Amino acid sequence: MDADDLDYLEKRALSYSPQDSKQQRPQPRQHHSEALFGISLYGVIILCFLLFAGLFFYGIVHGFWHLCSHYSAHSAAAATTRGSQLMHIKDRTFVISGGASGLGLATVRDLHAQGGYIATLDLNAENGNKVVSELGDRTAFFEVDVSSPPSVSSAVSALVAWTKQTSKPIGGVIPAAGVGFPGKLIDRHNEPIPLENLELVLNINLRGVLDLIRLCLPHMTTTTPTEPDGERGVIIMVSSSAAFDGQPGQVAYAASKGAVRSMTLVLARDLAQYGIRAVSIAPSYFESGMTAAMSQKVRKSLEGVFEFPRRPGKGEDFARMVRQCVENPMLNGECIRLDGATRMPSRL
Numbered sequence: 001m002d003a004d005d006l007d008y009l010e011k012r013a014l015s016y017s018p019q020d021s022k023q024q025r026p027q028p029r030q031h032h033s034e035a036l037f038g039i040s041l042y043g044v045i046i047l048c049f050l051l052f053a054g055l056f057f058y059g060i061v062h063g064f065w066h067l068c069s070h071y072s073a074h075s076a077a078a079a080t081t082r083g084s085q086l087m088h089i090k091d092r093t094f095v096i097s098g099g100a101s102g103l104g105l106a107t108v109r110d111l112h113a114q115g116g117y118i119a120t121l122d123l124n125a126e127n128g129n130k131v132v133s134e135l136g137d138r139t140a141f142f143e144v145d146v147s148s149p150p151s152v153s154s155a156v157s158a159l160v161a162w163t164k165q166t167s168k169p170i171g172g173v174i175p176a177a178g179v180g181f182p183g184k185l186i187d188r189h190n191e192p193i194p195l196e197n198l199e200l201v202l203n204i205n206l207r208g209v210l211d212l213i214r215l216c217l218p219h220m221t222t223t224t225p226t227e228p229d230g231e232r233g234v235i236i237m238v239s240s241s242a243a244f245d246g247q248p249g250q251v252a253y254a255a256s257k258g259a260v261r262s263m264t265l266v267l268a269r270d271l272a273q274y275g276i277r278a279v280s281i282a283p284s285y286f287e288s289g290m291t292a293a294m295s296q297k298v299r300k301s302l303e304g305v306f307e308f309p310r311r312p313g314k315g316e317d318f319a320r321m322v323r324q325c326v327e328n329p330m331l332n333g334e335c336i337r338l339d340g341a342t343r344m345p346s347r348l
Contacts, residue, residue: 047255079187091116094118094326098146101288107176117139121212122141122143127140169224171220173220177208231329237260238260279333280335295348305342308340321338
């Protein structure tokens, strides 16, 4: 670099001033960052986002709460509707023959505990009056001999008058009265069984059942049906495991209980037009007045063929099944075995 160049650079340096530098330096772009109440634009955007998020979250919570409220109301209404479909026990009259002892008594107590009105029919007036004293309200006793048509007719007239006093319609008939009279048609001396023995069993276990049902039916077909099925009531008969695998000497008993089993479907079909169901229960070895008369040897033999549970049935087990038959509208036209898988062999 020569002297002229140095001289030129000195002059240029002397002519440069900080003021000139400020004028020549490009000014930075000013951002309008305090456009709204001293809050930056980014702050405004964040506030708007938070506000929108809050409104969105509130909408979700409010909608969920509204949906839950609607579902709860709908569920309650549906439950009420389902309840109206049941042939419920409360405030209905149930006619139970043989209700002063055994399986009949267990059924009386269970249905009464569910709010039912119970018309107890039995030949034993002393036991029948004890039942009324025990249960109190919603129970009435009517003495009857189910093998005698006039006695059955009189008892039904009396119980119908009672239902008119209470204004509780007949919702079910449970003919639970029954007897067993063992004996083969021909004995070891080659003599036929007395006809009176056969008639006793058949008159109580079969004719008495049909008689009670037929006299109660006209008072059931005119009751107000439940919605939406239009159900008016249920007939629950008592068959037996003897209807399936009877023991030697049970010919009369098996004939009567087999007849109950056989007519269950027929009765269900006959009464379908009235909205009345028909079911039968076939218990095996249950603790009852009839089985109480068995010897200890026979009891032990029977207990040896149990599957599970390994015990005789109890009245409460039977009564629970009766309650299911009352409340479940799809139980119809069927004979239900209640035996813990027990199958009787030909000989014990």
